[in-house]
Amino acid sequence: MIIGYSLAILVLLGMSAFFSGSETALTAASRARMHQLEKEGDKRAAAVNRLIADRERLIGSILLGNNLVNILASVLATSLFTLLFGQGGLALVAATGVMTVLVLVFSEVLPKTYAITRTDSMAMAVARPIGVLVLAASWIVQLIQVIVMTTLKILGLATPADALSAEEEIRGAIDLHASEGAVNAADRLRLVGALDLKDLTVEDVMIHRRNIKMLNADMEPRQIVMKALASPHTRLPLYRGEKEEIVGILHAKDLLRAALPLGGDLSSLDLEGILRKPWFVPETTPVQDQLDLFLSKRSHFALVVDEYGELQGLITLEDILEEIVGSIHDEHDVAVQGVRPQPDGTVNVDGWVPIRDLNRATGWDLPDEEAVTVAGLVIHEAQTIPEPGQSFVFHGYKFNILRRQRNQVTGLNISEIETG
Structure with a gap:
């Protein structure tokens, strides 16, 4: 009896580990890579794509299976420790403590850690068995979803969340990999520049x-x-x-x-x-x-x-x-017209220089939503046409007005303000 309970608990813990690892692998799998592999004829990648196309049903089915085996394992553990220690609080305390450690270490942390290091390969490995689970549990998951949605409506809680557009996902991925050093600054500018064209x-x-x-x-x-x-x-x-x-x-x-x-x-x-x-x-x-x-x-x-x-x-x-x-130069071009770096680290800029060109030349991040040129940005922020000698600080940069011709700011000296 004791051996039977122990073996059953180990099997259930293994199933729980499988569900936990599968959840992590399938939700973290690269959709772009799976899509490409499916185009190349990989049937396992196609199975992954079918599953993650309906994430709500996928997660619901995995959680259903995981909770069932965890609860059953806990019940069997309680019965096992009751046989060992008899009826009473000691059996319950022992069962709770042991199962918490076993579930946490071997059914949650370990499989999820393994899955996160081999996301795509594990996702393709578990796609078919999880697909069978999703198909078998679909009616139960749908019933649960109806209950959840009804409860949220009764409580007056908004359920839909704003979904990221495909473009926002791409931008986010580019920025993430750039911050981690996997994409260099020049490549990031090229990728984001292509997305910016429509704006x-x-x-x-x-x-x-x-x-x-x-x-x-x-x-x-x-x-x-x-x-x-x-x-x-x-x-x-x-x-x-x-x-x-x-x-x-x-x-x-x-x-x-x-x-x-x-x-x-x-x-x-x-x-x-x-x-x-x-x-x-x-x-x-x-x-x-x-x-x-x-x-x-x-x-x-x-x-x-x-x-x-x-x-x-x-x-x-x-x-x-x-x-x-970025700038395309030939033997007749000036490197960046109107932008002249100075020995002290500042930059002299002609007022007509587009903000986007200045950002590319210097690696700065001046906003270009309200104005096209550098002079236009200063006038917009200062709400006046400044005089030579005036200085302004906007967006973490200092703008010194060098020249003005009639109502046009024709020359500026700009420096980045160090923070911290």
Whole structure:
């Protein structure tokens, strides 16, 4: 009798350990890896995916099985110690103490610790037997869920919890692995940059009109050719009269094809014939949509206008790609235009520099929700147009105003404030 009770208790403890380890493995399994393995034809991964698709029923079935074997083991332990010590409080105390230690160590901590170190492999190993349990206990779990939901409604407690979107889960995973050192800062910026595209508009990433290199279409052809050759850009807007009046886009390759047959005589260059029609896009266009337009139209250059049709800037495919991969430099580019690190650790910044570019160049975390440029951020936070010599502290950074032109802040010195 005593041996039979002991063997039964050990078997039940083993079943409890199996349920505990299975719960940990299945709830912590990587859904992304299971999905990929299922696509590759792994049937065990497919079983895992079916189970975790309905976590509530999965957890309910495992808890049901675990509680049943634990309670039964406790009852048998009480009977065993009653046989050993007779009726009375000593048997109950002994049974409670021994079962608490056995369940805690061998049926909870040990299997869960093992499962957490081999999450995916164990999840695939236990998926089929747990699947049988879930199928067999489904009607009981459904009944329990009805009782629970009814009780919560009677008590007036809200039951639904806000579920994380797929994007939030990805962002959370990226930040978690970055904080643990598994993802370096550059890779984190690229991954998050791809997710950020849908939240940005063309206005956020465009080159401001004050920084656009343009050519006057009324200049002599030779002058235009020389200035085009001296420019680091392959596409140059041409204007006539006011800079707002863009008459076309000059592409360096088109210019070269037209100029070569003429030899050195550029006076007969047909400039109008090689200009490309300018493409204007609204500044409110989502960056993701603009990327799709660039790819579908096979054009990499667009001029940005506001609601009144006035020129605000330009955007290229490279500008959008830089939001993902960071600054793309060639032999003609300046490393980070408008950002000049100083020997004392501070950074001199031109007011027109986009906050996102400054963050990428310095590794800072200045907010860009309320303003696009650094000057815009200072004006927004200060609620005034500051004068040279003024200093402000916002978001853990000190902003010293260096230059102002009319109503525009054109130069700042920024330093990060050390905390602690």
